[in-house]
Amino acid sequence: MAETKDIPANPPHRQAHTDDRYDPHRIEEKWHARWQADPSLFAADPADSKRKKYYVLEMLPYPSGVLHMGHVRNYAIGDALARYMWMQGYNVLHPMGWDSFGLPAENAAIKNKVPPRQWTLQNIAAMKKQMNRMGFSYDWSREVTTCLPEYYRWNQWFFLKLYEKGLAYRKNSKVNWCPECATVLANEQVVGGNCWRHEDTPVVQRELEQWFLRTTAYAEELLHGLDRLEGWPEKVKTMQRNWIGRSEGALVEFKIDGRVGSVGNKVAVFTTRIDTIYGATSIQLAPEHPLVSDLIGNDPSLHAKVEEMLAEQNKAKERGEVESMEKHGVFLERYAINPFNGEKIPIWVANYILMDYGTGAIMSVPAHDERDYEFAQKYGLDIRVVILPRRIGEPPAEGEPEKPVLPYTPKDSLLINSGEFSELSNQEAIQKMTAYAEQHGFGKATVTYRLKDWGISRQRYWGTPIPMVYCEKDGVVPVPEDRLPVLLPDNVDITLQGGSPLARVPEFVNAKCPKCGGAARRETDTMDTFVDSSWYFYRYTSPQSSGKPFETANIDYWFPIDQYIGGVEHAILHLIYSRFWTKFMRDLGLVHNDEPATRLFTQGMVIKDGAKMSKNKGNVVSPDDMVARFGADSTRCYALFAAPPDRDLDWQEAGVEGVHRFLSRVYRFIVRNAGAANGASGRNGSGAVTAEQLSPKARQIQRRLHQTIKRVTDDFQGRWHFNTCVAAIMEFVNELYGAEEEISAGKFPPQLLAEVQRKVVLLLEPFAPYLASELWEMLCEKGNLLRQRWPEYDAALAKEDEIEYPVQINGKLRSRITVPVDSPEDLVRERALAEEKVKATVEGKQIVKVIVVPGKLVNVVVR
């Protein structure tokens, strides 16, 4: 009690002042207005800048009209990084735009009778307002809006280039059709075989003539390029590898026995296991295989059976039950000849053969393939073993059965019953048998991919018109470059259902043939919106460019993107398409980089009560609501604090409150102490005060400050653990509160106090930029915080004088000793053994050894 005399009865930090209350709304509105008034604050220097560049990019949103928490998290991460990189002295490009074509605008138009364009532009305005309110540091002078002709004309231009190079072509193909919407859906809008908007409406397949982009031309490069993308998550790279699905094998032709139809007298199969060809006991065709009807001929009962199979398959597809379908087949009563042994084997049609993979036909080897085995068992087909784990006559290894368990599929065994190839290893057999087939003209080595060409035609209104016309005389004719853009007409009645809305606009459809000038019909399909997002980030470098999509010189400076940030849901589609687009543009000579982005980060989802936020579940937390209650700083700071960025984040309102309390504490500390420090020059380190002149507590604060700078910096750039960055600052602020009695008693040199406050504010800038700006000004500092340098940590000042060693006995904590830092091991050992508790515990036992881990601990091993 006695010492309380020295301390004011009501020390300042124990009082609630009305004037030191943290009012985020007052602060944020003030700075919001200033930032809006001066867009240059967040603008990147031009590409001819001598400064080193940093391009940080968040995936552009679809302008649905409201920002959700997932956006906020994504952008809070990107914004923290952008601000940090500015403070590291980089010229930072941090742009934002709108992926603004797409079906929701059309749906909204039908529902609310608002033109898609108007609906979209309103939404953009609303979301932009929300983003600005969050305080994101976007360079809006580079904003890209994909539904505007200035942008989409370049989609058309690229399309013409693709067409010129033979990378855009037209063919008949099946598309997803929702009868309820009366429109085509993108693959990603088909959920479990049903329409995403009408969850009980199965999507049907419709055959339509469509435009495709030849992504498969780059399959090999898209695959191998992944190996060099070290800054991409393994998960995403694996997904892309699987999607591309490269498979090495052989094409082998089997002659068809007997009469020959119009399609040919051979059937080609693709196999990765040509080494098992002596075990082939049937040929299996996909039901849609063109040979099927030829082989059936006029047999009505076979015809009916195959038809039935197709019908069943379609039904299963509609129900989304294709995977669980039982294997089913029909024998076509015809035979093929195995070119290796001349054997006649039956030809079947089977529902498990996919027409769009390989050749749509396989050789069936039941003994050595799971699916063929299941099928052969059901229909009693021959099962012939042609590979063994060991030589015939060799005894089985310990625990190995006498005969291999079928189906036996390993690739490191030996061939038997395979003519001249018997006794070869599988690997050797694959090479020799492929060569044999090639020599005899019935086969060759080949590579198959699962990746398919990208169908970009959409029978929708709200998209980029495909710049093609159809002329009776000249056929398919591209619109000449100088007549771009082909403008998307306004005032289109999209309530008319069925077919492309543009087909119902005569002014649009009726065109002149660019070649002959005669009457022609315009293409009325529009492009997939993934075209828009395949190259938008290049446009940010040259947003005003009018004669070209962008200036190559700007690309050379800014690209590749240093850090791309977005949701993992784009791992395949957008990220493959944009890699494809980059490679194509590189081959045109427009860019000189092979890949769009060197580093990719996929943040976790924002969930609430264990489930993804959704209107259906009623667990949506609105950013506006959070901002209204706690302010933008608390909201974004919580989004970074609550979990590491790659993990799912469980939104807890009490947590936002906690962060808000923390920011309040920072605010109040500086409000109370800014005056004491102002006037002192803390701007260049600790000024004139040396560490020795400080009181123990002041020295401790100085030490902790530098330790905190190190922790925040390391966690930020080393690991991207923003949660521990914020935690470290919290710890330091707690420490400051612990020292506040001494501070308010004037025992801290003003220089140190100024340095502490100044650096805390700088550390806070990436996480709570509004508050940081306000406090910066309160400290009488001037200028754009983003142009300030990130604080540097001083190892000498951070260094402890003493270190505490835990002392273990047989691995259990028994005591602690404190020794001067850098004490020699011998001294640490001596002090540990001299410790009373240790002595008592060790008493009467034999010390086997004493382990001293410098800077960590002491462990005494006794027996």
Next chain:
RNA sequence: GCGAAAGUGGCGGAAUUGGCAGACGCACCAGACUUAGGAUCUGGCGGGUAAAACCGUGGGGGUUCGAGUCCCCCCUUUCGCACCA
């Protein structure tokens, strides 16, 4: 079925290379200040015990002076792929 990631207090999460498990925050408890407190400040807070001992990172084994961390087996959850020949 295959592949990947994860499993730590009442909750979100820390522990970066094997070295004091539970930082920081929430919730809770106590105290201070108060006309008042859903404000603020201080302290406590894995289980267990009077206090220790002891037990604790999904379960079981192992390596090690020492394991949340490494190895083997198993369980659970999430995500991705799913007849790809």
